[in-house]
Amino acid sequence: MANEEQTETAPAARKRRSPLLIGVVALLVLAGGGYFWQAKKAAHAKAGEQAATPKAELYLPMDPAFVVNFRDQDSLRYLQVAVTLMSHDPQAIDVAKSTDPVIRDALVSLFSNQDYSVISNAAGREKLQAQALDAVRKIVQARLGRPGIDALYFTSFVMQ
Structure with missing residues (x-):
């Protein structure tokens, strides 16, 4: 048991x-x-x-300012434009610095082919600014593989 x-x-x-x-x-x-x-x-x-x-904004002033002349019917006109590039990509800024002569050539050609009556108003200046940004992006993209430049600013715009 x-x-x-x-x-x-x-x-x-x-x-x-x-x-x-x-x-x-x-x-x-x-x-x-x-x-x-x-x-x-x-x-x-x-x-x-x-x-x-967000990444920090990096600015690259394109010094000296661009000075071009162009015709307006019978008179000779001058345009002085100070340009600053903005990017969040340090490599894009470095590429823009190293290709400064190429960018300046493209922008001088663009600015000198403008019509006074078009760029004398705000809409014309905005269109010119967009065209300038496209020109810079193409140059940077050809070298970097991506556009890289986020904005282009006219920090001074004088017509005479």
């Missing part, structure tokens, strides 16, 4: 340990999952901050 009592209590003790062991394992799994979830969330937040932080 003593043997029967021992055999009955032994399985009961094992049954009590199994739920405890399962509970501990479940807590460990939940804790580990929570850790990895938090780590993943932190990695996504860090990536979002980097994407949300």
Whole structure:
């Protein structure tokens, strides 16, 4: 009889340990999952901050200012334009610096072929600015593989 009592209590003790062991394992799994979830969330937040932080704007003034002459019916006109390039890409600024003579040649040709009646109003100047930006982007893209220049500003525009 003593043997029967021992055999009955032994399985009961094992049954009590199994739920405890399962509970501990479940807590460990939940804790580990929570850790990895938090780590993943932190990695996504860090990536979002980097994407949300814009790169610094870099400016390149094209000095000296451009001075060109062009005809307006019977008179000779002059145009003086100071140009500044803007980019978020330091490599594009370096390419623009190294190709300054090529960019200046393209812009002088563009500015000297303008009609006074067109560029004497704001819409004409905006169109000229867009054409100048396109010309600069083509030159930079030919050397860098991407346009790189984000904007072109007329910092001075004088017609006489």
